[in-house]
């Protein structure tokens with residue numbers, strides 16, 4: 098073939114491009130001019146590496162504060178991946194079983210990474226440094242992670258997120274608003290005696306409550322539990338994934354997290370106060386919170402022993 102002549106497949110591509118631009122009333126030739134002058138894409142521009150690495154701003158000069166910030170950011174990115182999958186599942190119409198299973202597998206994989214990588218916190222900072230720099234972070238707390246709350250809301254019905262002591266009473270005759278008012282983390286950060294909310298909670302509510310309520314309304318009929326019940330209530334494949342997700346999100350990740358709270362904040366003679374002001378020993382353990390996204394998938398015995406060591410080991414072996 099003459100070197101100056103164009104490959105027929107290239108001409109075919111040009112024709113297709115011309116059609117594509119013509120549909121929008123655009124002139125292909127001008128866009129080809131643009132291509133002629135455009136720079137090649139680089140990795141650093143595409144991934145925004147410089148921006149990414151400019152987002153760590155320690156409040157103190159303790160070197161381990163950077164570990165603390167970056168690991169929180171890594172977690173938030175994984176949370177974002179999880180939400181991304183849930184959003185696509187919720188919008189899929191019609192939804193096939195294989196699609197649902199594959200997306201649940203992705204979510205499970207992300208949570209597994211989060212659980213196992215928590216060692217970066219548990220073993221990765223000097224306690225002496227941590228106990229000092231944390232005082233500069235008051236009253237900020239991971240408690241204020243909105244994406245964590247969104248994952249919960251998009252996974253199940255609001256009633257399953259109600260404080261365990263109110264849940265029974267609110268199962269019947271309560272609306273979404275009432276349930277949201279009694280969501281477990283609000284009571285966790287409210288003094289029982291005075292009813293006073295911690296500053297951490299007050300600030301979080303001010304910034305995010307409207308958005309969380311809107312998300313709760315949006316996912317009322319399209320959260321993961323609803324999709325499961327509507328489309329695949331008898332699927333063993335789906336059920337085993339949902340059980341694993343429930344365990345990871347509500348027992349295993351919380352326990353990995355709790356281990357870091359124990360490692361840094363439990364110090365004789367008395368426990369150190371949390372930055373978010375909760376009574377964290379009573380609030381954080383999954384056996385007290387008893388949050389389950391899919392309670393119908395657990396036996397009465399499993400529910401009664403939720404978050405207790407023996408049950409966790411048995412479940413891990415089973416899955």
Ligand code: HEM
Nearest residue numbers: 172218238239240242245282357358371372373374375377
């Ligand atoms: C040394 C590391 C950590 C310690 C000592 C710690 C401690 C705590 C404590 C004491 C609480 C209870 C709320 C409060 O009073 O502040 C809490 C809540 C929370 N933290 Fe952490 N945390 C650590 C790392 C992380 C990381 C890396 C994340 C990732 C985003 C995270 C996310 C959360 C979330 C989502 C909650 C709310 C949990 C719930 O409501 O059940 N934490 N943390």
